Amino acid sequence: MVCNSPSFKSQQKKYTAAMGSLVKDELLYHHLISTLLQAGERSLIKLVYFSRDSSDHEDPLNDSVGVSNGVNGRLHFAKFETTKINDCLKFISANKLLLGGLQHQENPTNDRSFIKATGGGAYKFSDLFKEKLGISLEKEDEMECLVTGANFLLKAVNHEAFTYLNGQKEFVQIDHNDLYPYLLVNIGSGVSMVKVDGDGKFERVSGTSVGGGTFWGLGKLLTKCQSFDELLELSHRGNNRVVDMLVGDIYGGMDYSKIGLSSTAIASSFGRAISNNNELDDYKPEDVSRSLLRMISNNIGQISYLNALRFGLKRIFFGGFFIRGQSYTMDTISVAVHFWSKGEAKAMFLRHEGFLGALGAFMSYERHSLDDLMINQSVQIPVDASCGTDTNYNPLERDLNETESMQCRVYQA
Numbered sequence: 001m002v003c004n005s006p007s008f009k010s011q012q013k014k015y016t017a018a019m020g021s022l023v024k025d026e027l028l029y030h031h032l033i034s035t036l037l038q039a040g041e042r043s044l045i046k047l048v049y050f051s052r053d054s055s056d057h058e059d060p061l062n063d064s065v066g067v068s069n070g071v072n073g074r075l076h077f078a079k080f081e082t083t084k085i086n087d088c089l090k091f092i093s094a095n096k097l098l099l100g101g102l103q104h105q106e107n108p109t110n111d112r113s114f115i116k117a118t119g120g121g122a123y124k125f126s127d128l129f130k131e132k133l134g135i136s137l138e139k140e141d142e143m144e145c146l147v148t149g150a151n152f153l154l155k156a157v158n159h160e161a162f163t164y165l166n167g168q169k170e171f172v173q174i175d176h177n178d179l180y181p182y183l184l185v186n187i188g189s190g191v192s193m194v195k196v197d198g199d200g201k202f203e204r205v206s207g208t209s210v211g212g213g214t215f216w217g218l219g220k221l222l223t224k225c226q227s228f229d230e231l232l233e234l235s236h237r238g239n240n241r242v243v244d245m246l247v248g249d250i251y252g253g254m255d256y257s258k259i260g261l262s263s264t265a266i267a268s269s270f271g272r273a274i275s276n277n278n279e280l281d282d283y284k285p286e287d288v289s290r291s292l293l294r295m296i297s298n299n300i301g302q303i304s305y306l307n308a309l310r311f312g313l314k315r316i317f318f319g320g321f322f323i324r325g326q327s328y329t330m331d332t333i334s335v336a337v338h339f340w341s342k343g344e345a346k347a348m349f350l351r352h353e354g355f356l357g358a359l360g361a362f363m364s365y366e367r368h369s370l371d372d373l374m375i376n377q378s379v380q381i382p383v384d385a386s387c388g389t390d391t392n393y394n395p396l397e398r399d400l401n402e403t404e405s406m407q408c409r410v411y412q413a
């Protein structure tokens with residue numbers, strides 16, 4: 001229970017005192033929709049929103065229902081493929097995410113008229129949101145949102161960061177006093193590498209255009225897959241050795257031990273495809289997909305390590321929806337970081353990997369700051385974007401962050 005930590009306890013008092021005025025100021029919403037973050041044509045829209053517990057609605061000024069301890073509710077995470085923007089708009093309407101609870105009841109004409117948004121979608125969908133929902137998208141800087149989101153998750157959510165090596169997931173206990181500096185690597189369509197030195201203190205130190213969009217784009221061309229999930233699914237069944245040229249292929253089955261390369265190390269990604277006049281059709285889409293995933297993950301792991309080395313950073317946190325909690329992706333990135341750093345640096349992943357920017361935008365609401373939200377417990381309750389529930393949901397499996405919510409309390413600064 002994160003809120004038991006001393007720092008949160010002491011903050012609790014401060015926020016308790018301010019709570020009454022928050023309610024009076026009508027700044028708290030029954031449903032508060034936060035943000036939308038999106039990039040290119042075939043990427044994802046992310047939503048983070050807060051819903052107040054129904055038991056809190058009856059008497060918002062009654063201490064016993066949460067005012068003295070903040071307002072109880074849930075922080076929800078949902079995502080939509082960009083091509084399904086209309087589903088997203090319907091979701092927002094159907095769930096009345098634009099209606100302020102207290103505010104709406106007391107002053108129905110004074111509906112909230114903007115939501116926070118970051119990333120390319122904040123620009124691209126601006127007109128659509130205005131036209132269909134009558135609201136403006138208030139734009140927040142993407143890098144700033146990423147960092148705010150990552151800092152919040154690392155500080156406030158238990159079991160958020162984990163290492164993944166040889167199929168073993170291990171949650172990392174974050175020491176709040178020893179979090180900075182770290183390298184944040186966000187693998188979205190492209191990849192941003194940000195050195196984080198504190199709340200709001202960061203520098204984007206590097207990036208690469210070979211990222212999630214590359215995997216999805218090249219994969220689509222090479223395998224004719226129609227969905228990202230299909231491409232991922234293929235990669236599970238593939239064997240990259242059919243496509244990649246290994247050190248052993250070059251050195252007659254031997255290791256090149258003098259420079260530390262085993263015979264099974266990849267010498268050249270896709271290198272085998274140059275032999276035997278093979279055509280694309282001669283390769284199984286599964287093998288191509290796996291090789292592509294390996295190549296891109298490995299490359300990102302390596303560049304990340306080099307940047308960590310540049311600034312003497314030992315901890316690298318990876319986020320972005322490219323990862324999708326995939327074992328193979330995380331394993332490859334971890335191995336790359338481990339191998340190049342000779343075990344000195346650590347790759348860590350975030351359960352809410354794809355929501356960093358959206359969360360950061362959520363925190364950017366006036367009077368919301370990193371400290372305003374406190375996560376009690378990371379309870380997993382699946383909330384499907386189309387409003388169904390997934391009974392097979394297993395929080396320990398991949399896609400932890402896809403459709404979940406977590407219990408939290410909102411306090412006013």
Ligand SMILES: Nc1ncnc2c1ncn2[C@@H]1O[C@H](COP(=O)(O)OP(=O)(O)O)[C@@H](O)[C@H]1O
Pocket residue numbers: 037038039040042043044081119187188189190211212213214215216228229320321322323324354
């Ligand atoms: N269902 C999906 N549809 C499209 N891309 C997906 C999907 N799931 C994961 N991805 C991957 O996530 C990447 C986008 O990551 P994301 O963190 O959403 O970044 P962006 O800010 O670019 O939208 C895509 O390029 C792709 O590799």
Ligand SMILES: CC(C)(COP(=O)(O)O)[C@@H](O)C(=O)NCCC(=O)O
Pocket residue numbers: 038039040119120186187188189190191192206207208209
């Ligand atoms: C331009 C971006 C910040 C946009 O973020 P994204 O939508 O990919 O999450 C990102 O794609 C990126 O950092 N690209 C790499 C550009 C480069 O450094 O070469």
